[in-house]
Amino acid sequence: MVVMAQEWKQRYPLIDIHGNVGSIDSDPPAAMRYTEGRLSKYGELMLTDIDKNTVTFVPNYDESEKEPTVLPGLFPNLVLNGSNGIAVGMSCSFLPHSAKAVYRVLNETLKRAIKDEELTLDEVIQMIEAPDFPTGGVIVNQPEVWKAYREGHGRCIVRSKYHIETWGRSNDKEAIVITEIPYGVSKSKMVSKIAALAQEDDDFERIEEVRDESDRNGIRVVIELKKDAPTNIMINRLLKKSDMQVSLPIQHTALINGHPRRNISIKELLDNFLEHAVNVCQNKAQYEYDRLSARAHILEALVKALENTELTMECLKAKNRAEALSNIKEAYELDDEQANAVVNMRFYSLNEEDKDKLEQERNKVVLSCGEYGEILGDFKNLLKFTQKELENVRETYFSNDERLTEISTEMDDRDTIPDMNVIIAYTHKGYIKSVKVDEYNAQKRGGKGVSFKTKEDDFVEGLYTLSTQDDLVLITTLGKAYVLPAYKIPTVSRSSVGKLLSSYVIFGENEKLVKLFVVHKEDRQSDKKLLFVTKNGFGKRMVLDDLPKTNSGAKIIDMKSENDELVSVDLADDSAEIAVVSIMGMSFRLPVNTISVMGRTASGVRIMSIKNENDDVASAFAINKGASILQVMTNGYAKRVDPSEIPAKKNRGSIGNKGLTNVAKVGTVISAGIVNDNDDIVVVTQNGMIIRTPASNIKMQSRAGNGVKLINLGNNDYIASVTTVPKNQEEKEEEPAS
Numbered sequence: 001m002v003v004m005a006q007e008w009k010q011r012y013p014l015i016d017i018h019g020n021v022g023s024i025d026s027d028p029p030a031a032m033r034y035t036e037g038r039l040s041k042y043g044e045l046m047l048t049d050i051d052k053n054t055v056t057f058v059p060n061y062d063e064s065e066k067e068p069t070v071l072p073g074l075f076p077n078l079v080l081n082g083s084n085g086i087a088v089g090m091s092c093s094f095l096p097h098s099a100k101a102v103y104r105v106l107n108e109t110l111k112r113a114i115k116d117e118e119l120t121l122d123e124v125i126q127m128i129e130a131p132d133f134p135t136g137g138v139i140v141n142q143p144e145v146w147k148a149y150r151e152g153h154g155r156c157i158v159r160s161k162y163h164i165e166t167w168g169r170s171n172d173k174e175a176i177v178i179t180e181i182p183y184g185v186s187k188s189k190m191v192s193k194i195a196a197l198a199q200e201d202d203d204f205e206r207i208e209e210v211r212d213e214s215d216r217n218g219i220r221v222v223i224e225l226k227k228d229a230p231t232n233i234m235i236n237r238l239l240k241k242s243d244m245q246v247s248l249p250i251q252h253t254a255l256i257n258g259h260p261r262r263n264i265s266i267k268e269l270l271d272n273f274l275e276h277a278v279n280v281c282q283n284k285a286q287y288e289y290d291r292l293s294a295r296a297h298i299l300e301a302l303v304k305a306l307e308n309t310e311l312t313m314e315c316l317k318a319k320n321r322a323e324a325l326s327n328i329k330e331a332y333e334l335d336d337e338q339a340n341a342v343v344n345m346r347f348y349s350l351n352e353e354d355k356d357k358l359e360q361e362r363n364k365v366v367l368s369c370g371e372y373g374e375i376l377g378d379f380k381n382l383l384k385f386t387q388k389e390l391e392n393v394r395e396t397y398f399s400n401d402e403r404l405t406e407i408s409t410e411m412d413d414r415d416t417i418p419d420m421n422v423i424i425a426y427t428h429k430g431y432i433k434s435v436k437v438d439e440y441n442a443q444k445r446g447g448k449g450v451s452f453k454t455k456e457d458d459f460v461e462g463l464y465t466l467s468t469q470d471d472l473v474l475i476t477t478l479g480k481a482y483v484l485p486a487y488k489i490p491t492v493s494r495s496s497v498g499k500l501l502s503s504y505v506i507f508g509e510n511e512k513l514v515k516l517f518v519v520h521k522e523d524r525q526s527d528k529k530l531l532f533v534t535k536n537g538f539g540k541r542m543v544l545d546d547l548p549k550t551n552s553g554a555k556i557i558d559m560k561s562e563n564d565e566l567v568s569v570d571l572a573d574d575s576a577e578i579a580v581v582s583i584m585g586m587s588f589r590l591p592v593n594t595i596s597v598m599g600r601t602a603s604g605v606r607i608m609s610i611k612n613e614n615d616d617v618a619s620a621f622a623i624n625k626g627a628s629i630l631q632v633m634t635n636g637y638a639k640r641v642d643p644s645e646i647p648a649k650k651n652r653g654s655i656g657n658k659g660l661t662n663v664a665k666v667g668t669v670i671s672a673g674i675v676n677d678n679d680d681i682v683v684v685t686q687n688g689m690i691i692r693t694p695a696s697n698i699k700m701q702s703r704a705g706n707g708v709k710l711i712n713l714g715n716n717d718y719i720a721s722v723t724t725v726p727k728n729q730e731e732k733e734e735e736p737a738s
Contacts, residue, residue, distance in 0.1 A: 001037055002029045009184075010081050011096035011134045011404075014043035024135070024181075024219075025188035045397060046073035052287040054280045072280045074393050076102060076273040078254065079266075082131075090260060092253040095131035095156060095183075100401045102128065103394040105270055106277075110387040114380050124267045125149045131156055131248075133405045136180035140408045145250070152252040152263030158182040159245035161406065164231060167224060173208075174231050176238070178221040182246045187214065190243040191221055203237050206230070233503055240506045274386075281386040282376070289372035292365050299362035301338035302345060306355045316343065422491060423682070423723075424464045424472060426501065426516060433498025434489040437465070463682050463690075463723040466518040473547065475515035475556070475566050476507060482553040483519075505553070517569040519544065528571040529597060531578065532557050533607060533620035536564040540604030541572075541597045558603040572622035579629060579646050580608050581672040583618040585660030587703070589648040592622065609655045619672040628700065630675040631659070632683065632710065634667030634718045639707035640675065640700045647703075659703050666706045671722035679724045683711055686720045695724065 005015040008024045019035035022028055029035065039047070054072035059065070082096040105127045109119045125146050130139045139145065141157040148154025161180035167173050181187055191212045198207035206229035213220040225234060239245040252264040256272055264272075305312045305328070315327035321343065328339045375385045421437040464472065466486050474482040482505045492498065501513070523544065530547070533539035538560055548554035557566065572578060572592045581587040588608075596605060608617055623629070628640040647657045660666065675681065679695040691711050699708050711719070 002035070004043075005037060005040075008135050011132065012042045012080055012099065013040050014046065014077075014081070016040045016043075024186065026186040041397060042075065045075045045393065046071045046077065048073045049280070049284050052284050054283040054287070070276070072283075074277050074280065074390055076106075076270070079269060079273070084249075090253050090262070091251055093249040093251040094254075095248060095250060096133060097128060098132040098401065098403050099394070099398040101132070101403075102270070103390060103398060106274060106390050107387060107394070109270065109274060110383050110390070114383050114387075119267070121150060121265060121267045124270065128266060129403075130407050131405065132403050133158065133183035135183050135185075136404045136406070137161055137182045138180075138406045138408050140245075142407050148250040149266040152250075152265055154250045156248045156250060157245065158248060158405070159239055162235075162244075165222075168227070173227050174225050174229065176223040176225070176231070176235060178223070178244065179219055181219060181221075182243065183248060185243045185246060187212070187219060187221070194223060194238065194242050194244075197238075197241060201241070203241075204234070206234060230503075233500075236502070236504075236506050277390065278382060278386050281389055282382055284389075285372050285375045285382070285385060289369060289376060292369040292372065296362060296365045296369055298338060298341045299358060299365060301332065301334050301342055302358055303355075303362055304332050304334075305342045305345070306358065312342065420468045420491075422466065422468060422486065424466065424486065424489060424516075425498070425684075426464075426513075427498075430501050430513075431498040432489060432501045432504070433496055434486065434491045435494050435496075436491055463684055463721060464516055464518055465682075465723055467521060469521040471519045473517050473519055473569070474501075474505060474513055475517070475569060476511045476513055476553075478508070478511045479555055479557040479559055479566065480508075480511070480553045481547055481556040482507075483548055507553075515566050515569055519547070519571070523571055528573045531568075531570045531572050531592065531595065531620060531622070532566060532604065533568040533580070533617055534559065534564045534604070535567045535616040536561065537606060537608035537610050537617050538564070538604040539595060539607040539620065540602055541592070541595050542600065543597065544571075546600050554600060556600050558601050560603045567617055568620045570621045576622040577643075577648075578620055578622050579643065579672070580620045580656065581618050581629075581631065581659070581669055582608065582610070582615050582656060583668040583670075584612060584615040584663060585631075585658060585669055586612075586615065586656035587646050587659045587672075588654045588656040589623065589643065589646045590652065590654070591650075594650075594652055606653045609653050611655050618669040621673050624674050624676075627674045627676050628695075630671075630673060630681070630695065630698065630722075630724075631669055631707065632671045632681075632719060632722045633660075633707060634670045635665065636709060636711045636713045636719060637666035637707035638681075638698050638710040639705050640695070640698050641703055641705075642700065645703040657703065660706060661704055662706050667718065670719050673722075673724070675724050681710075682723050683719055684721045685711070685713060685717050687714065687717045689714075689717070 001015055002017065002021050003009055005013050005017040005021050007013055015037045016039070017035060017037040020030035021035075050068060050072050055068045055070055057066040057068055060067045078094055079097050079102055080099050082094045084093040085091070105119070105124050108123075108127065112119050128149065130142050130145050137158045138161055139156060139158055141155075144154055145156050148156070160178045160182060162176055162178045165175045165177050167175050181190060191210060194204075194207070195210045197204040198210060206226045207223060208226045209222075209224045211222045211224075213222055223234075223238070225231060252266075252269060253260065253262045254264060254269070255261075256264075311331055312328070315331050316324050318324040318327055324343050325336070325339045328334060328342050329336070332338075332342075334342065375381045422434045423437055424432065424434050426432045466472065468487045470486050472484045472486055472489075474484060476482070484504055488504060507513070529541045529543055531539065531541050534557075540557065542556065546556070559565070570578070574593050576592045577589055578592045579587060579589050586608075590607070595607065598604065607620065610616065623643045627643075629643055629646065630638065630640050632638045641659075660669070675695045677696045680692050681695050681698070682690060682692045684690050689711075693710070698710065701707065713719075
């Protein structure tokens with residue numbers, strides 16, 4: 001009873017309680033003897049018309065009373081207030097929703113049904129928008145919630161609502177002020193956790209004080225930061241490690257017609273409620289029709305008797321009641337029920353005005369009876385009646401109901417960002433920046449290159465060419481993937497050092513970045529799948545939809561051994577052929593469909609057998625028609641190879657064929673991948689030097705060729721990373737440096 005009265009747990013509380021019902025700080029409620037309760041207006045709505053034969057009653061556990069099998073109220077409590085629990089090996093988790101949105105869907109569904117049309121699942125989802133929690137907050141993963149609405153399972157990520165205030169004598173310090181917290185979170189525990197992090201975790205040493213200033217007017221938790229503290233980074237860390245942000249499960253498992261059903265879509269949930277509502281309205285209409293018919297039957301007799309009062313009085317002048325009943329039945333051709341009503345009427349107190357009232361009541365009852373008859377006689381009329389009843393509930397109880405939980409548009413900002421090609425650079429010390437492609441001028445093979453600005457003792461580890469409409473996916477040593485939209489990294493000049501990656505994505509403890517790759521905008525609508533390959537030769541495929549949707553991350557592969565790590569990720573459709581290249585130059589081709597499609601946590605299958613203890617897989621990638629395979633070696637050499645030069649294998653697990661004859665001179669393979677003649681190659685060395693040269697300048701060679709000189713390296717320098725960029729047609733090639 002207490003839970004049904006707690007406003008921070010129930011979107012629409014079903015009980016009104018006089019007494020202490022606990023608090024959002026997890027304070028316990030008062031004992032039963034100090035508490036009294038009654039149904040709230042929503043609780044009463046759940047029982048509306050229960051006395052009109054609207055639902056079936058069955059004996060209770062000891063057959064001493066009867067109880068309803070289901071409540072008749074036109075209030076979808078499961079969707080509006082939510083529910084969660086576990087029983088008989090099945091769990092459910094329904095989140096609360098806005099009544100205004102839900103009743104809008106119900107009304108539109110009935111309106112379409114009357115026209116023999118149907119409201120689609122996508123239309124239902126767009127009208128529902130997202131869950132609506134009594135504690136407010138902000139939902140940050142609406143696309144993932146919409147997927148859960150379709151599939152009946154998923155999650156909803158809710159974060160606290162907060163803003164930044166300045167404090168200190170000179171207002172030179174900032175404070176994070178939380179005004180709404182996620183659903184289901186204990187405020188006192190959240191504050192204690194943040195305070196503990198500030199004391200025990202070095203990542204939160206810039207927090208000076210945490211205070212709970214909440215009162216009867218609302219929540220206010222103040223997190224004061226020290227001077228020059230990186231506010232955005234601190235917020236990201238708090239969202240990661242505290243209950244400022246939580247993930248709420250969605251698991252639509254419910255009893256439908258007495259049978260358990262799993263993974264029910266939001267449309268099916270509301271359709272089943274409407275089926276119940278139509279049945280309740282039909283039973284109500286039948287009850288009213290029967291009641292009004294019976295009343296009309298009696299009124300007809302009373303009006304007849306009053307039309308001829310002399311005859312009626314003569315019939316009533318009998319020796320006993322039985323004779324009077326017989327006289328009335330014979331005189332007016334009435335049945336027993338009608339005759340009893342006439343005999344029981346006090347004629348001595350009736351006048352002409354009372355007679356008119358009875359006639360008016362009869363006419364009104366007959367009219368209403370006819371209306372209910374039309375409802376019962378035509379299913380579309382029944383739907384219209386149900387629509388009217390639901391609309392009456394909406395106007396009576398929810399006309400002023402407004403959404404409490406905000407829906408972040410952060411995930412939808414992509415549509416407002418101009419489509420622009422950029423190079424994203426990531427450095428050894430964790431800095432990342434985005435630079436427009438045309439910041440670099442093409443050079444011929446053998447040039448000295450230009451400097452890429454980094455901090456002292458830092459160097460560029462990777463360059464990635466993509467559009468601002470694309471996503472950057474980060475793969476870590478723990479086999480987790482994080483998705484960072486490219487537009488979230490602001491474009492800067494080539495001379496800028498950028499910002500720390502932790503400003504955008506926060507990794508867990510002992511988690512390091514080992515691989516970045518790009519998911520292009522067009523890939524999201526394709527049938528391509530992700531291909532993962534580890535340095536020990538294991539790999540698997542995974543559908544794009546299994547990637548996490550936000551920068552909170554998720555595990556995407558389970559390593560078979562502790563010394564294994566991911567070395568390559570690529571997109572490939574089912575008909576593609578892939579090439580696998582080792583760092584010692586061993587290579588082969590393989591149909592990608594020989595590699596199984598697996599879930600996130602699978603470790604994969606053996607793709608390449610490694611026989612040389614000094615060898616590992618360098619790369620694996622899909623082969624495109626008309627393109628060549630570029631291999632770049634650590635000592636500054638490179639070559640292009642026609643894919644047909646690479647031996648084709650039918651089965652997984654090959655050791656490959658030799659591809660380099662002089663590893664000591666050219667170095668091991670640092671990069672291998674597909675390149676087109678209209679691409680440019682951008683090479684970055686360990687010391688931060690960069691060169692851009694047309695791919696067509698690199699000579700085509702046989703599989704066993706050692707390549708040509710691509711860049712003149714200085715002492716103790718070697719190639720650190722390679723990427724391809726689209727050629728800028730307006731740029732003119734420069735002469736090589738002397």
